[in-house]
Amino acid sequence: MSSAREEILQATTALLEKQGSHATGLNEIIRESGAPKGSLYYYFPEGKDQLVSEAVLAAGQGVAARIRANLADIGLAAFILRIAENVESSGFAAGSPLTAVAMETATTNERINLACREAYGLLVTAFQDYLQTNGVEPGRALEQATFITAAIEGGIILSRTYHTADPLRTVAGQLGLLRFGVF
Amino acid sequence: MSSAREEILQATTALLEKQGSHATGLNEIIRESGAPKGSLYYYFPEGKDQLVSEAVLAAGQGVAARIRANLADIGLAAFILRIAENVESSGFAAGSPLTAVAMETATTNERINLACREAYGLLVTAFQDYLQTNGVEPGRALEQATFITAAIEGGIILSRTYHTADPLRTVAGQLGLLRFGVF
DNA sequence: GTCTATATGCAGATAGAC
DNA sequence: GTCTATCTGCATATAGAC
Numbered sequence A, B: 001m002s003s004a005r006e007e008i009l010q011a012t013t014a015l016l017e018k019q020g021s022h023a024t025g026l027n028e029i030i031r032e033s034g035a036p037k038g039s040l041y042y043y044f045p046e047g048k049d050q051l052v053s054e055a056v057l058a059a060g061q062g063v064a065a066r067i068r069a070n071l072a073d074i075g076l077a078a079f080i081l082r083i084a085e086n087v088e089s090s091g092f093a094a095g096s097p098l099t100a101v102a103m104e105t106a107t108t109n110e111r112i113n114l115a116c117r118e119a120y121g122l123l124v125t126a127f128q129d130y131l132q133t134n135g136v137e138p139g140r141a142l143e144q145a146t147f148i149t150a151a152i153e154g155g156i157i158l159s160r161t162y163h164t165a166d167p168l169r170t171v172a173g174q175l176g177l178l179r180f181g182v183f
Numbered sequence C: 001g002t003c004t005a006t007a008t009g010c011a012g013a014t015a016g017a018c
Numbered sequence D: 001g002t003c004t005a006t007c008t009g010c011a012t013a014t015a016g017a018c
Helices: A003-019 A026-033 A037-043 A047-072 A078-091 A099-105 A108-132 A138-162 A166-178 B005-020 B025-031 B037-043 B048-074 B078-087 B099-105 B109-132 B137-161 B166-178
Strands: none
Touching: A003 A026, A003 A037, A003 A047, A003 A099, A026 A037, A026 A047, A026 B005, A037 B109, A047 A078, A047 A108, A078 A138, A078 A166, A099 A108, A099 A138, A099 B037, A099 B137, A108 A138, A108 B109, A108 B137, A138 A166, A138 B109, A138 B137, A138 B166, A166 B137, B005 B025, B005 B037, B005 B099, B025 B037, B025 B048, B048 B078, B048 B109, B078 B137, B099 B109, B099 B137, B109 B137, B137 B166
């Protein structure tokens, strides 16, 4: 696997997370990634749309993998508290690599919008599988997974805006009270 | 009151809602607003940051006013369903004038970030007041209001991304089950 | 695979006429 | 209050050398 390609994707994800798509320039991506400047259009010949779409999808896969790796072990509330810690320790520059891009492009860039759908789908399905494993029937699990995803996304927005992990902790507490999958 | 100034603010809000701050150009704002081109820097001498900050704050005031005007009458679930209809009827171009801007600027533009905090504060307080009126004690009301705000924001993100009001309807249903302020 | 140079366009902002 | 002209800078993208 090309390491330059991976470095470009990772730098792109971090910048999308921090400031969205339109504010992120290709020069900035190259600078942050440390990858060779000439390699950007070599690895991503279709330009920025391709790069952003792939970064969004890779980010969704990464988050879904973390859900699957940790949620069953520690439970939902603790999982969200872990997100809160990550948001905080990033100086509120990270948290949800999808939100800003999804909102910017929902009706203005079809290719990236489709990537966002696919990425969010991975998250929702990961939560849904967890709930079904805990005995929730599929339809109900999808609704609850959608709700959980929405609440976490919203908590990230508020925490990043206010530069405090409190809103995410509140979301963890309130969702924790619901004991999804238990009753 | 100057009508050109108001038209510029309203056009700005709509564009911020649709595509965020960085993707929105001053020329685009003038074109959409129908306001005289020469008046932008006359009414907003500090430039784009001032314009966006004022638009964000005005949007927050507008949303808070709608919460106060309708929530007590129709209840939380119906209120969210009304949001879902608005998002749908805008062709998923509208819904939350704050989210995209808040995420783009959380750590990259202090002035706009402060405007976002103020605006979100207005929403949370409006929900909190509603809950307290229904007998929830203040601390608990703040937590529930934060949770409600987060869940709605997240629902808007998912609905706009998927071009369907379903996620917001799910949020309405799930939050409705909780009967905040009732027990 | 990676480089530099460059094409083209639009961004935000300012000056000064009217 | 509103206009046009213009400054400066950066954006994405491409061409072509190495």
